[in-house]
Amino acid sequence: MKTIVYVLFAFLLATAAANAQGISTLSIANLNVNPTPLVAGDHASITLQLYNSYQAELSDVNLRLEGSYPLLNFSPAQTYIISNIGGDGLYGGENTYFTFNFSVPADTPSGVYTLDLVATYQTTTTTTSGGASYTQTQVGESEMPITVYVH
Numbered sequence: 001m002k003t004i005v006y007v008l009f010a011f012l013l014a015t016a017a018a019n020a021q022g023i024s025t026l027s028i029a030n031l032n033v034n035p036t037p038l039v040a041g042d043h044a045s046i047t048l049q050l051y052n053s054y055q056a057e058l059s060d061v062n063l064r065l066e067g068s069y070p071l072l073n074f075s076p077a078q079t080y081i082i083s084n085i086g087g088d089g090l091y092g093g094e095n096t097y098f099t100f101n102f103s104v105p106a107d108t109p110s111g112v113y114t115l116d117l118v119a120t121y122q123t124t125t126t127t128t129s130g131g132a133s134y135t136q137t138q139v140g141e142s143e144m145p146i147t148v149y150v151h
Contacts, residue, residue: 026051028051030048031048033045033046034047038150040108040110041105043104044104046065047097047098049096049097050091051089052086052087052090056123058084058123059083059084059122061084061085061121062082062120063098063119064080064118066115071105108150112150113150114145115145115146117143118141118144120141121140122138123140125137
């Protein structure tokens with residue numbers, strides 16, 4: 001009987017961790033890449049909103065745009081630190097946008113490139129087992145690809 005309780009408790013913790021680290025916990029809303037297509041040697045900006053599909057609040061959110069050479073000579077390009085994102089909805093309402101500015105190197109060959117918007121965060125989960133409640137902080141990450149064309 002004890003073994004069954006331990007296995008059930010381990011399963012509940014694993015399920016809570018998987019939910020907290022869900023691949024689509026955060027997603028991009030209202031994406032705007034300017035200019036379109038990107039032009040080698042020019043400045044570019046990516047503006048977007050964040051949508052939290054997880055029902056719990058996320059805390060200690062770090063949002064960064066990552067990419068590799070030749071599109072970005074450095075990674076991450078810029079970082080936003082957000083204290084909390086409320087559960088299940090658009091972060092900050094309709095007027096909250098994040099903008100990442102960078103210069104496209106002049107020697108970037110024409111082609112399709114993928115940048116990654118990466119968000120790391122924490123959330124607290126509570127699991128009840130056998131009448132006892134267990135609270136645990138879970139760390140999660142969402143990677144959101146942004147495909148751009150360079151001309």
